[in-house]
Amino acid sequence: xxxxxxxxxxxxxxxxxxxxxxxxxxxxxxxxxxxxxxxxxxxxxxxxxxxxxxxxxxxxxxxxxxxxxxxxxxxxxxxxxxxxxxxxxxxxxxxxxxxxxxxxxxxxxxxxxxxxxxxxxxxxxxxxxxxxxxxxxxxxxxxxxxxxxxxxxxxxxxxxxxxxxxxxxxxxxxxxxxxxxxxxxxxxxxxxxxxxxxxxxxxxxxxxxxxxxxxxxxxxxxxxxxxxxxxxxxxxxxxxxxxxxxxxxxxxxxxxxxxxxxxxxxxxxxxxxxxxxxxxxxxxxxxxxxxxxxxxxxxxxxxxxxxxxxxxxxxxxxxxxxxxxxxxxxxxxxxxxxxxxx
Numbered sequence: 001x002x003x004x005x006x007x008x009x010x011x012x013x014x015x016x017x018x019x020x021x022x023x024x025x026x027x028x029x030x031x032x033x034x035x036x037x038x039x040x041x042x043x044x045x046x047x048x049x050x051x052x053x054x055x056x057x058x059x060x061x062x063x064x065x066x067x068x069x070x071x072x073x074x075x076x077x078x079x080x081x082x083x084x085x086x087x088x089x090x091x092x093x094x095x096x097x098x099x100x101x102x103x104x105x106x107x108x109x110x111x112x113x114x115x116x117x118x119x120x121x122x123x124x125x126x127x128x129x130x131x132x133x134x135x136x137x138x139x140x141x142x143x144x145x146x147x148x149x150x151x152x153x154x155x156x157x158x159x160x161x162x163x164x165x166x167x168x169x170x171x172x173x174x175x176x177x178x179x180x181x182x183x184x185x186x187x188x189x190x191x192x193x194x195x196x197x198x199x200x201x202x203x204x205x206x207x208x209x210x211x212x213x214x215x216x217x218x219x220x221x222x223x224x225x226x227x228x229x230x231x232x233x234x235x236x237x238x239x240x241x242x243x244x245x246x247x248x249x250x251x252x253x254x255x256x257x258x259x260x261x262x263x264x265x266x267x268x269x270x271x272x273x274x275x276x277x278x279x280x281x282x283x284x285x286x287x288x289x290x291x292x293x294x295x296x297x298x299x300x301x302x303x304x305x306x307x308x309x310x311x312x313x314x315x316x317x318x319x320x321x322x323x324x325x326x327x328x329x330x331x332x333x334x335x336x337x338x339x340x341x342x
Contacts (some may be wrong), residue, residue, distance in 0.1 A: 001017055001019050001020070001088075001103035001104045002014055002015065002016060002017075002018070002092065002102070002103050002318055003015060003017050003058045003088065003091075003094070003099075003101060003102035003103065003316065004058065004059065004060065004101035004102070004321050005017075005045065005056050005058055006045065006056060006057050006059060006092055006097075006126060007055060007057055007079075007188040008055065008321035009046060009047030009055075009057040010045065010047070011046065012021065012045065012278065012321060012322040012323075012325070014318060014319050014321065015188070017058075017088075017091050017092035017094065017102070018091050018092050019103075019104045020075065020089050020091055020104055020105065020106050020157045021104075022070075022071050022075075022106065024071040024073040024116075024267070024342065025071055025073050025108055025109045025112055026069055026071045026074070026106045026107070026108060026109075026250070027065075027067045027070045027071070027074055027077040027081070027106070027107040027108075027109065028067070028069040028070070028104065028106060028260065029065025029066055029067050029068065029083060029084065029086045029104065029105050029106065029107055030065060030066050030068050030103070030104060030106075030342055031063050031064070031065045031066075031086060031087075031088075031100070031102055031103055031104060031105050032064055032065065032066050032082075032138050032265065032339070032340060032341055032342050033063070033064050033101050033138055033139055033142050033148045033315060033337060033338065033339060034060050034062055034063035034064070034142050034337075034338045034340055035062040035063075035142035035145070035146070035309075035335050035336065035337055035338065036060075036062070036145060036321075036324060036325065036328060036335050036338065037061065037062060037145075037173065037261075037309060037335070037338045038148070038172050038173055038206055038328050039172065039173070039260065040061065040261075041059060041060065041061075041176060041325070042060045042285060042325070043056075043071060043261070043262075043268075043331060044096075044097055044330070045059075047110075049097070050264045050265070051093035051097070051245070051263075052097050052126055052259070053096060053097045054095050055095075056090075056092060056093070056094045056095070057095045057096060057097045057101070058077050058087070058088060058094050058095070058096045058097070058098075058100075058101065058102055059097040059098060059100070059101065059241070060087065060098055060100030060101030060102075060145075060338075061085065061097075061098035061100050061102060061145060061240075062085070062100060062128055062142045062145040063085070063086055063100030063101065063102075063105065063142065063338075063340060064082060064083065064084055064085075064086065064138060064141040064144075064290070065082070065083050065086035065104075065105050065107060066081070066082055066083075066138070066304050067079050067080060067081045067082075067107065068085060068148065070109075070190050071262055072108040072110075073109070073112055073116070074112060075109060075111070075112045076109050076128060076131075077107060077109055078113045078133070078310065080142055081132075081135075082131065082132040082138055083107045083129050083131055084128060084129060084130050084132060084141060084144045084145065084292075085128035085129055085130075085144075085145055085288070086099075086105040086106065086107045087099030087100040087102065087105045088100075088104060088105045088106065088128060089105075089106055089132070098112070100341075101321060101338065101340065101341055102216060102340065103318070103341045105288055106108075107126075107129040108123060108126035108129055110123040110124075110126040110127050110129065111178040112150050116293055118310065126244070127287075127288075127289035128145075128288050128289060130144075130205050130284065130292040131295075132144070132287060133134050133296055135244060135300070135302070136296070136299055137306075137326075139306070139312045139337060140299065140306040140312070141311055141313065142250055142306075142337065143304070143306045143310075144295055145291070146177050146309070146335075147177055147181075147287065147291075147295045147298075147304055147308055148216055148288040148289075148291045148292055148295050149286050149288050150174055150178050150181060150259075150286075151181050151294060151295060152286040152288060152290055152291045153220070153236065153257070153259060153285060154178060154181050154182065155232075155291065156285050156287075157232065157255055158283055159188065159231060159232045161182060161185035161187045161202060161232075161253055162185060162186040162187065162285050163185045163186065163187070163188070163193050163206060163218040163234075164188070164231040164232060165185045165187070165190070165226055165228065165229075165230045165231050165251075166178075166182045166188065166189050166190070166230065166232045166233075166234070167189045167190050167191075167192070167226070167230040167233045167234070167249065168182070168189065168190070168192070168233075168234050168235065168236055169192050169194075169213075169233065169235045169236060169243075169246060169260075170191075170192070170193065170237040170244055170260060171191050171193025171194060171210075171234035171235055172236065172237075173309055173334050173335045174236045174259065174260070174336060175191060175193065175234075175236035175237075176308065176334060178234050178259075178310065179235060180233075180303075180304060180308075181192050181329065182278065184298065184304075185254065187208070187228040187232075188211075189202065190209040190211065190222075190226065190230070190305045191209070191210050191211070192211050192212075192213050192218065192222075192246075193210060193211075193212070193213060194212075194213055194214075194331070196203060200292070209225065211225065212275040218245065218246070219245060219246065219248055219249060221251045221308060223244065223248070224248065224266060228251060229251025229252070229254060229275060230249055230250055230254060231251060231254050231255070232254060232255045232256075233246055233247075233249065233250055233254070233255070233256045233257070233266075233331040234257045234259055235256075235257065235259060236259050236260050237260040238258060238259070238260025238261045238262040238263055238264065238267060238283070239260070239262045239263055239264040239267075240266050240268065242267075243256060243258055243269050244268065244269040244270055244273065245269060247270070247271075247273045247274050248274065248275065248280075248301050249274050249275060250275065250278055251273050251275065252274075252276030252277065252278075253276055253277050253278060254278055254279070255278065255279045255280075255281065256279070256280055256281070257280075257281040257282075257284055258280070258281070258282055258283060258299075260283070261283060262315055264283075308334075308336050310333060310334065310335040310337040311333065312337065313321070315336075315339040316336055316338050316339065317336065317338075317339050318338055318340050318341075321338055324338060326338040
């Protein structure tokens with residue numbers, strides 16, 4: 001099978017590797033589509049991701065697979081099922097940093113593993129392998145990773161969103177997802193972002209306001225825009241200094257959430273810049289699996305539209321994945337859809 005490999009940071013190669021072998025609780029999948037994550041994938045490629053496996057490594061964590069065979073203890077997957085967050089296990093001397101950019105992968109029947117009494121350490125992280133209901137386009141399915149993760153994070157903040165004022169720092173794939181979720185919950189959403197492309201996309205999510213991050217005095221502009229202060233501020237980028245810059249814009253006893261990982265574990269803030277007490281939340285508070293059904297329903301209702309994130313009609317072939325990332329870094333799109341097999 002073909003897979004996208006990093007043998008050295010900064011260079012992506014697409015090479016032939018052995019297909020993964022299938023175990024008793026495994027469903028062998030033909031990986032059909034994957035999506036790029038401009039944050040995580042870019043950090044991996046550039047060598048600054050804090051959780052990258054040793055090189056050479058197969059990366060990608062937003063891929064969807066079609067089940068083509070099942071192990072003898074599998075009870076919840078069947079041939080033809082479309083499954084989220086599938087990747088190859090380590091093959092051909094390559095480690096995996098999720099292993100999603102490959103032509104074949106393995107989904108785990110975590111339900112059966114739990115029922116059969118296997119240790120939770122063997123199946124808990126496989127709960128991301130969830131079945132996409134019939135009627136949802138396979139090209140939409142890669143977005144479930146971003147949508148589920150950000151929705152879980154937002155819900156776990158336990159902020160009463162209807163009518164609240166929400167500020168999102170960052171207008172990339174995750175920032176756009178937070179904007180869509182908050183708007184769907186009837187919050188008044190303001191996004192600070194980088195390009196006209198994202199401004200045009202965000203307008204279709206019912207986001208109320210967009211402010212260019214290059215504004216000469218961003219804090220003053222935000223204070224004029226929302227003099228009451230924001231109930232919730234989400235930093236979807238994670239650059240050191242960004243949270244500190246906008247802390248004065250948080251209303252007293254509001255919530256500020258540092259979700260982005262650009263400067264992972266290096267973000268600092270000066271609490272005296274706040275107008276009063278506040279609650280701070282870090283990056284790790286989410287569980288993708290818990291929001292799978294909710295995301296399915298939002299897609300069916302037309303409240304989440306994958307075409308705002310990437311071009312559904314013209315996916316990039318796996319062999320051109322390096323070109324897809326070059327286009328992303330040139331800000332020609334928010335994300336890229338990658339056709340993995342065929």
